[in-house]
Amino acid sequence: MSATLLRGGRLVPGGDADVLVRDGRVAEVGTGLAAGRAEVVDCAGLVVSPGFVDLHVHLREPGREDAETIRTGSRAAALGGFTAVCPMPNTDPPADNAGVVEMVAARGREVGLVDLFPVGAVTLARRGTELAELGAMARSAAAVDTFSDDGSPIREARLLRRALEYARAFGAVIADHCEDVSLTEDAQMHEGELSGLLGLRGWPAAAEDMIVARDLMLAELTGGRLHLCHLSTAGAVELVRSAKARGVRVTAEVTPHHLSLTDAALTRYDPVFKVNPPLRGKADVEALRAGLADGTIDAVATDHAPHAREAKEVELAQAPPGMLGLETALAVLLTDLVEPGWLTIDQAIERLTSGPARCRSLPGHGGPITPGAPANLTVFDPAARWTVRPEALASRSRNTPFAGRELHGRVRHTLLRGRFSVRDGAVTDGGEP
Ligand code: DOR
Ligand code: ZN
Numbered sequence: 416m417s418a419t420l421l422r423g424g425r426l427v428p429g430g431d432a433d434v435l436v437r438d439g440r441v442a443e444v445g446t447g448l449a450a451g452r453a454e455v456v457d458c459a460g461l462v463v464s465p466g467f468v469d470l471h472v473h474l475r476e477p478g479r480e481d482a483e484t485i486r487t488g489s490r491a492a493a494l495g496g497f498t499a500v501c502p503m504p505n506t507d508p509p510a511d512n513a514g515v516v517e518m519v520a521a522r523g524r525e526v527g528l529v530d531l532f533p534v535g536a537v538t539l540a541r542r543g544t545e546l547a548e549l550g551a552m553a554r555s556a557a558a559v560d561t562f563s564d565d566g567s568p569i570r571e572a573r574l575l576r577r578a579l580e581y582a583r584a585f586g587a588v589i590a591d592h593c594e595d596v597s598l599t600e601d602a603q604m605h606e607g608e609l610s611g612l613l614g615l616r617g618w619p620a621a622a623e624d625m626i627v628a629r630d631l632m633l634a635e636l637t638g639g640r641l642h643l644c645h646l647s648t649a650g651a652v653e654l655v656r657s658a659k660a661r662g663v664r665v666t667a668e669v670t671p672h673h674l675s676l677t678d679a680a681l682t683r684y685d686p687v688f689k690v691n692p693p694l695r696g697k698a699d700v701e702a703l704r705a706g707l708a709d710g711t712i713d714a715v716a717t718d719h720a721p722h723a724r725e726a727k728e729v730e731l732a733q734a735p736p737g738m739l740g741l742e743t744a745l746a747v748l749l750t751d752l753v754e755p756g757w758l759t760i761d762q763a764i765e766r767l768t769s770g771p772a773r774c775r776s777l778p779g780h781g782g783p784i785t786p787g788a789p790a791n792l793t794v795f796d797p798a799a800r801w802t803v804r805p806e807a808l809a810s811r812s813r814n815t816p817f818a819g820r821e822l823h824g825r826v827r828h829t830l831l832r833g834r835f836s837v838r839d840g841a842v843t844d845g846g847e848p
Pocket of ligand 2: 565566567592644691692
């Protein structure tokens with residue numbers, strides 16, 4: 416394989432350094448490296464970081480290829496700077512057995528733009544009644560180490576307890592979508608002053624906080640490893656903070672949209688802003704930002720949730736929840752968190768790389784950029800300004816909540832094991848759908 420010298424960039428973490436990539440691995444890191452026969456890529460003014468890791472995406476294959484496929488989702492991921500993403504099991508059929516997780520992983524390898532680490536379902540068909548064969552998925556070729564019924568919570572405490580105990584036996588993680596569904600039926604948005612004014616059924620913060628509290632207690636009881644998906648409330652952040660202080664084995668993620676937008680986005684009843692959990696109030700957003708900054712929240716995960724145009728262009732009450740995230744994650748973090756001073760750029764990158772890599776096993780991803788490591792790298796221009804145009808996204812769907820916004824920061828190159836998956840802002844696969 417050929418060699419590439421990324422010259423003159425700023426490593427995060429680190430500082431100004433060249434990176435020599437050879438045979439898919441980082442060969443050398445240092446200043447003034449000799450190019451030899453390597454192709455030189457000028458990275459002056461650019462940031463070189465470990466490839467981004469997304470713990471939470473919906474790629475819709477199998478079953479909803481009208482909304483996204485593993486190919487279109489992989490293209491979106493690579494353009495967003497991701498080298499590893501974790502597809503959730505709420506597909507059709509659901510990923511509740513070795514066959515489906517192996518199919519997803521194999522299709523990801525065939526596309527070859529990003530490594531897929533499929534999440535298996537905790538319960539059969541995500542129905543919440545019987546445990547799925549976690550062991551068979553773990554032993555399968557997909558080597559699943561994280562299980563979730565995402566889209567739905569694990570409703571029964573008894574089943575969550577058993578899942579945590581069982582997963583503990585083979586070092587796996589249970590990731591929960593924290594929602595007490597008895598409090599959220601027909602909810603369209605965050606329950607607060609605005610939902611009252613707009614006349615929309617609300618999703619109270621307590622519906623999240625109660626399940627987070629329950630889950631933390633069961634993690635403590637079992638000693639199992641718990642991961643909490645897409646935190647959205649100040650209460651949840653505080654519960655995780657105190658559980659971590661007690662030594663509970665818990666990790667947590669937050670989405671760019673929950674860090675950047677509030678329930679005020681729903682004022683025009685636009686279904687593009689409907690998401691589960693819902694966009695919250697300003698105090699919640701500030702608590703999430705603070706929790707991300709102090710490490711209570713380990714990772715930014717997009718919850719990239721494509722929905723076909725016909726599905727979203729209906730009345731709010733009929734629209735499915737979910738929004739795109741892969742192609743805008745970095746820029747939203749840089750624009751709305753780093754620029755106003757909530758996070759340093761190093762912290763933002765940590766929450767997209769080593770932070771998520773701590774939450775589960777993702778061999779070869781999350782950094783550090785060190786000789787011998789697989790060359791999974793992202794090179795971005797922190798100063799580039801661009802306007803989000805839904806029709807220009809690589810995702811098969813268009814449901815971005817950031818349409819028309821000018822954002823700062825754009826991925827220039829993404830390298831997966833030393834090979835460019837994105838080069839000069841374009842995917843290298845020839846553009847097949
Ligand atoms: O908004 C959401 N969309 N939240 C979820 O938990 C599931 C996801 C989806 O699959 O569309
Ligand atoms: Zn979810």
